Amino acid sequence: MTKHAVSFPGGIQLEVEAGTTLKEVMNDAGINFDFPCGGRGRCGKCLVRITAGIREPLAEEKEKLTAEELAEGIRFACMTQVHGEMTVEFLSEKNIQHRILISSLNRTAKVEPHITKRYIEVDQPTLTDQRTDWQRIKDGLAAQSNAEESPSKPVPLLRTVPDLLRDNKHKVTAVVYGNEIRGLEAGNTTEKLYGMAFDIGTTTIAGFLMNLYTGEELSVASALNPQTQYGADVISRITYANHHADGVDVLHRAVTQTINALIGEAAKKAGVAREDIYAVSIVGNTCMHHFFLGINPREVALAPYVPVISESVEVDPRDLNLEINPAGMVFVLPNIAGFVGADTVGVLLATELDESDEIKLVVDIGTNGEMALGNKDRILACSTAAGPAFEGAQISSGMRGATGAIDHVTFAEELEYTVIDDVKPIGICGSALLDIVAGLIEVGLLDERGRLLRPEQVTDPRGQKFKHRLLEHDGTPAFLLADADETGGKKIMVTQRDIRELQMAKGAIAAGIRTLMNNYGIETDQIREVQLAGAFGNYLNPHSACVIGLIPAELEDRITMVGNAAGAGAKLALLSQSEYQRAAARARSVEFIELGSDPAFSSTFAKAMRFTR
Template identity: 60%
Template sequence: MKRYKVFFQPGDLEVEVMEGSTIMEIMNEAGLDFDFPCGGRGKCGKCRVKILQGAGRPTAQEVDILEESDLKQGIRLACLTKVYGNMSVELPNYKKLEHNILMASEERSFQLEPHLKKIFIEVDRPDLENHRSDWQRFRDGLARGGYDSLDSEVPLALFRRLPDALRQAQNRVTAVMYGSKVVGVEERDTTATMLGMAFDIGTTTIVGYLLDLYSGKELSVVSTLNPQTKYGADVISRVNFAGREEQGLNKLHTAVVEALNKLIGEAAEKAGISRNHIYGVSIAANTCMHHLFLGISPQSIAVSPYVPAVSEPVVAKAAELRIDINPAGKIFVLPNIAGFVGADTAAVLLAVELDRSEDVKLVIDIGTNGEIALGSKEKMVACSAAAGPAFEGAQISSGMRGAVGAIDHVFFRDKLDYTVIGGVSPLGICGSALLDVIAGLVELGIIDKRGRLLSYDKLTNPAAKVYKDHLVQYEDQPAFMLVDAEQTGHGRPIMVTQNDIRQLQLAKGAMAAGVQVLMDTLGIRVSDIKEVLLAGAFGNYLNPHSACVIGLIPPELESKIKTIGNAAGTGAKLALLSASEYRRAAEIAGKVNFVELGSYPKFNSIFAQSTYFQPTR
């Protein structure tokens, strides 16, 4: 038995069905809520649908019930029309479909509402009696499909494309629409396929998700290191490069655009599709990455009062940004909140729906620039904490990114134990393991309140003395040896030095101070926070207990911590799949009150206090 595809609109639902199935049977199986007053017996004539493609001949019952003009327009009865080929069906007065889609963070109900639409039309053939232009006849075809109020602005490229498309496809073409604007025309019926890419552009990494814009299905996931790292590991160094070097801004812009185009190609290849099937791209990024992607100078971010050049959502043509997708494609950039709280945070808040939460929640994305948000539907506040690169392994003596060979977790048991990414001989330590080491040393009393690594003769906890051989001098400073040279993959010992501890103290102190400032701003206590949501790669891999032991997160909140994966990526997906969610991201960004930590009264004293550890023994 042959199988065919039936596409329903509005609702943008595609279903694969067996030959001979009725439209009614397909709608029932797909869970489409539609009335069949006579029970599908073809008696009442109420289940009218419009077949845009693949109608075939009407049945005798349809000829009896429906007017000839209706039949000519493709009106059929869903209970009687059977599928004998690919078909496109319009459901009159049908409300948009809602779907629950399991995203990267949590199951989230939202309305699928693609930014772009495809309309298949048959254009009247030209004749000697009526000298209407190709464009006029094309417009008439759209008007018959319900699009009679078109935007007057028409891309010149479309006029150039239209004559050949009409003649090569025997006047059967698909219009690509963005609102009331025609942005593309394609030969024959291409309505069955419309895909998009959602990107989370981070300072260190870029992640992309290929999505079916009709179903919301994730088709492939790709990632890469941000190639801008060769111009600087953090945002400030890239801002400086953009302003200092000749063509610096262009180099940074080109690097990220080329990376995205490469990822689009990889995602398309994985899914076995053409990049020409991609019509939309959404972008979530911190403010600096946002500006560099758009080719906007980020200089204003780095100097007081640290304002972005633009905070509103940005919609651009793919060609304007040299993004290699369908020529009709659009780029949807999420809004920024402030100079150092960007579109990635707006995406996270969209994903977790903080704007609709009855309870007060703390949302933390830990990285070189840590973003923190606190609040509920009543009020939301956010800040940026300059944590530095310690959490990502940079500026740590044996630090490295979370790649193969990195120690990712450390356990203080009867003896020191650890796990290594890839199961190979260790090459270094990444941020999550650094937290584990220092938390373990704090609990054992090997590190004191001020962060000093104690010598063996000053230890009072018997359990700490098991690690005597790990307490060494390394490059003229106290250090804790994780792995000796003979057991590493490069023949060098892996250490956590006194300076490494200081770097972590500064990083965790900045984050903890940010949390305290936001609580003070809202006038709440730790006990008022009902949930802590950790976003981003680092938040996903860290041990919550370790984070609480060192004071990165208030210890009282340990049982309330939930990791939510790449929530910025989830927000980017939502913004791509739903125009309503994209608009909501802008509303969220506008509601968040940004707190500048540097100008907050008593911040210096709060920060200093937050750098301390609280040993448990």
């Protein structure tokens, strides 16, 4: 049998037998295309433009299309047969098979959303065709894509069917998840299909509004995790949940209400209606994951540290009071084990550590620090409680990386700093704290144990021009960064206590990295690349990270900043069913190292607390 090549936008090309219809070709290619009348040439809606290999129009096409349209190459996809090499263009952006592009990671994937929409025009019943309304809808869908019929019979949806069909001339859009019809909407609403990917951090929640056809990011919204008022870290939140009868509910509601507010904010920014959002994906550490689902993570904090669930979870948004279209679904990525949660799975998806030939170290720096070490053959992962210092929280002059935050500090001839949005400074964010402590070490104002010297103790010549900034504040040593006249009111300082917070945070992460290397049986020379992820990942100065000992100094020239990789993983899982399935496989194959049970961990941690170069 003769075969011919058919080309579609997005680089899709298939070899098909002569006589195959474009409808059949598109079904085989997995192209989501609407055939409202099931391909009988009645509706005239399955239009494509044929730019090469066109044939004379059929009678049905002549009846429905204008002379200009026919001359332009417009034809019915359901009736057009392939009888030679053919090039097809779509009239709507939603039919083009797009790729997800995550440029900071040089990562692409095919857009293939979990929820799809199909526009159908079903036949009106007659005395000779008495199929039920529901059967007509199922037949309409089956005629479009050879899909299996919906196994579920959702009663609330069935109640709406008679009016919906008759009020809309039997023209409706089905919201489909797998082979389940989750919703029916009046007329053709297929152009409106959006989703939101969330990274629930211990301190910060970030949400990304995505177009589920094109994979395009439309807007971003973020907020402080409101659970911080019940505890800065995961352990204190678990303690809160255990000491209050409604503790889990309170923490669950706090996070879901904020997510609802962020959905509203992101939708407004992008000019999208909240009800056009049909999918939400979630990553977070195991504790955030459990509280999001309203599950008590108590056992994760107690030996032998067992989560309630680690598989991916698909939930009806109504079960979580999430305010998106009720026909949508929520996709929660899987956990690995202990506190190494769905956020690490997100990082693995985004960085493709599981595909790497070389050994790489990926560190997601946040209040809870997660790290993974390995390559395509073996990956080890662990989690460590770093505290919120890296995110600027619980620091005397600390703030998030927002307008007015000092984000970088240099100890040059003078003390120099930059401020986000170039306004008067109001505080410092995590990346500046790192620069300050690194600078203090380099000019000899801070000793190996993390103590700020008094001015008369400074012997390093590089420190002489900065020692007048060493003061006492509320009875403890401090370093003055900006005086009141520079800030328009308040002095900005780094206190001895702030330095202790950072010391604990960096010690926890550095000890985690060392423990992973010990368990893997490698030294730093075998690590080809270090990828630093985290909400402030792109702002952090790699040199400062190495000076303070957060990352082994020998790796300084192998560091790349990959930004919010957990968030990027959440986007991939939202936009691509294959990536979501891949997340499940990764969560099962990664080996988890429980730091609490590693006999060498406390001595490794004690060593990692020191500021040595």
